Amino acid sequence: MSSIICSDDEDPHASLTQIIEHSYGELKAYARRKVGDDTIAEELVQEACLKLVTSTGEQPLNPRAYLYRIVGNLVVDHYRRKARNNANFVLSEATDPADERPDAEREVIARQRLAILVQAVSELPPRCRECFVLRRFDDLSHAEIAERMNITRSAVEKHLAVATVYCARRLKAHE
Template identity: 30%
Template sequence: MTDFTDEDLLALLKNDDEKAFGLLYDRYWERMIAKSYAALGSHVDAEEIVQDTFINLWKKRHNLEIKYSFKTYISAVVKYEIYAKIAGLKKRKDQAGVEADNIDLIDDSTQQWLEFDELRNYIETAMNVLPEKCRLVFSLSRFDELSNEEIAQSLNLSKKTVEAHITKALKTLRDNMGNISSYNAFLILFLLKK
């Protein structure tokens, strides 16, 4: 089973295969903790975010719809959880006037998942207005997490062309955010930041 692709494991996960879930966890937990720790500077918070993310993944396994790779999906969810943690700590610090390090957040992961799904759908819809090559380059950059050099090589483009496509995509997404709240616009830009 260790030679199964992420997609194979996801199919098994949807059928309640705990071993497949464990293998996905083993493949990604260390990277996700490193990502969380880099943003938060706390091993405890980083581990909590990754654990909560995978617990929610198990709970939502029957309804998962992953349009890109699992790596992209789990990275985006963790990034969102990091943002939610930072925002929650800041909000509570501002309201209570106490140090954010001493605050425990209330678990509102279900709401966060719903908001994440809405934002993901918005991003996908907004990307549909991009020219095909621009959309492909942006998707490879932000969702498949390829470097500009890797994209240039795989699509036989110059690095400058890749950068131009990414810049155009970000500008288009920013310009089309007028109909959503400033909070969600900020969150989308955070999720798409590399």
């Protein structure tokens, strides 16, 4: 009987980047079909990749299938959030909104995480960092990034996968 968990002899993180690189486009297409929005689909896939890389414990034997399951769950969560936000909007019209400012502890944690992410992004290889910044901060599409950097869309996806995995590992190391 085969195990669904990698053995301790293997380095599951070494192959995760490759699996993410190879599956990124199809996962994004899957998510896009589910949510109907390219930007939301990409965010869901990136979140799924982060969850896979930062998950504690043993890695699944079939990370690609696991990624599909995570994306599917994130799609469900997306629609639940959307429904809850619509309901909350209707309620907020009738009632006085509560103070939604984060408490001091959450604010400190958020600042620490941001500092770790800024440091992690600065440590990325130059082309990888440029690609990541163009996507996450300048909100360019994969096609726009590919054109601007004079690389293929596949190379853009690979750079983004490497950056996502690296940043997730840095966050995990500090938690």
